[in-house]
Amino acid sequence: MTETKTTHVAAGILIRPDGQFLLGSRPEGKPYAGWWEFPGGKLEAGETPLQALVRELHEEMGVTVSMAQPWLVQTFTYPHAHVRLNFFKVTDWQGEPHPHEGQAFAWQVPGALTVDPVLPANTPILRGLQLPAVLPFSNVAELGEAAWLRQLDLALAQGLRWLVLREPQLPAAAYAGLAAEVQARLQPYGARLLVHGQPQRAHDLGAAGVHLPARVLMETTERPEGWCGASVHNATELARAAELGLDYAVLGAIQPTQSHPGSATLGWDGFAALAGQGWPFPVYGIGGLKQADLAAAQAAGAQGVALLRAAWQGLS
Numbered sequence: 201m202t203e204t205k206t207t208h209v210a211a212g213i214l215i216r217p218d219g220q221f222l223l224g225s226r227p228e229g230k231p232y233a234g235w236w237e238f239p240g241g242k243l244e245a246g247e248t249p250l251q252a253l254v255r256e257l258h259e260e261m262g263v264t265v266s267m268a269q270p271w272l273v274q275t276f277t278y279p280h281a282h283v284r285l286n287f288f289k290v291t292d293w294q295g296e297p298h299p300h301e302g303q304a305f306a307w308q309v310p311g312a313l314t315v316d317p318v319l320p321a322n323t324p325i326l327r328g329l330q331l332p333a334v335l336p337f338s339n340v341a342e343l344g345e346a347a348w349l350r351q352l353d354l355a356l357a358q359g360l361r362w363l364v365l366r367e368p369q370l371p372a373a374a375y376a377g378l379a380a381e382v383q384a385r386l387q388p389y390g391a392r393l394l395v396h397g398q399p400q401r402a403h404d405l406g407a408a409g410v411h412l413p414a415r416v417l418m419e420t421t422e423r424p425e426g427w428c429g430a431s432v433h434n435a436t437e438l439a440r441a442a443e444l445g446l447d448y449a450v451l452g453a454i455q456p457t458q459s460h461p462g463s464a465t466l467g468w469d470g471f472a473a474l475a476g477q478g479w480p481f482p483v484y485g486i487g488g489l490k491q492a493d494l495a496a497a498q499a500a501g502a503q504g505v506a507l508l509r510a511a512w513q514g515l516s
């Protein structure tokens with residue numbers, strides 16, 4: 201039997217207040233020289249990922265990390281190594297990046313890279329960086345179509361760029377008609393529609409992607425095309441989402457909700473225990489949340505909050 205040795209790596213995503221993040225080119229003489237990566241390197245014996253991150257960023261570019269949050273964990277098999285990459289979001293540091301190893305640096309806008317190629321293991325990370333902090337779910341069921349579309353227009357003008365169209369009460373034809381209305385509104389903003397339900401439905405409606413209910417997630421065996429996330433409630437469902445290589449998961453319920461009365465709730469402690477297990481995608485909290493819960497969510501390790509009723513309140 202052959203045993204695959206795992207190389208543990210820590211890498212830092214330096215994020216400026218304007219949202220741009222830093223990539224560096226790999227120096228000559230290393231595998232994948234010239235490819236773009238997040239600065240970082242291998243853990244030394246006895247080091248934690250955070251300790252390795254702090255050391256590597258200092259060695260490679262003279263930056264002193266003062267604030268770093270563990271973000272995604274990605275495993276990947278290269279011809280030269282099987283790597284386990286611990287990515288951190290670095291939001292505060294001292295010193296300007298200096299190329300101590302002859303590398304080049306480039307600040308990049310999420311979703312609009314100007315450099316290539318990027319190391320193949322980083323593709324999901326670059327997708328994750330495009331996801332919003334607040335993921336809105338539609339609420340036609342409660343507001344009615346006309347009133348909700350008015351709120352959607354306001355939200356788009358205020359920056360909404362992602363939408364999960366979840367209306368399980370609508371028959372297929374009515375859902376398709378609504379999706380077309382919504383697409384026409386999102387398109388001028390370059391906003392993305394995620395259809396709720398089966399992957400085939402998203403394909404037929406020409407949406408940017410699909411949001412799988414947990415039941416559909418558990419019967420899905422191949423990663424759907426386009427953007428794909430899922431609703432999850434436990435470690436088993438999170439593990440399935442990871443196997444499929446999904447872009448995000450929405451984990452809940454955090455608090456009791458009107459849309460799912462009587463469901464079990466996790467609270468932020470329960471959320472943190474599940475979401476903190478080193479998933480390769482960002483995890484949102486959902487269930488009875490408001491915009492004002494964003495800080496608590498992120499403190500619990502969340503990408504942000506998925507909002508249903510609260511996404512459409514207080515807009516004017």
Ligand SMILES: Nc1nc2c([nH]c(=O)n2[C@@H]2O[C@H](COP(=O)(O)OP(=O)(O)OP(=O)(O)O)[C@@H](O)[C@H]2O)c(=O)[nH]1
Pocket residue numbers: 207209210211230231232236237238239240241242243256276278281283285319320321322
């Ligand atoms: N630093 C870094 N390494 C990455 C990224 N993505 C990725 O697949 N890797 C892989 O992780 C491994 C470790 O990276 P490294 O070569 O930077 O290690 P290091 O700085 O300790 O260098 P060394 O080899 O001189 O000790 C490499 O196999 C590299 O291909 C990334 O974004 N940043």
Ligand SMILES: [Mg+2]
Pocket residue numbers: 239240241242256260
């Ligand atoms: Mg390195």
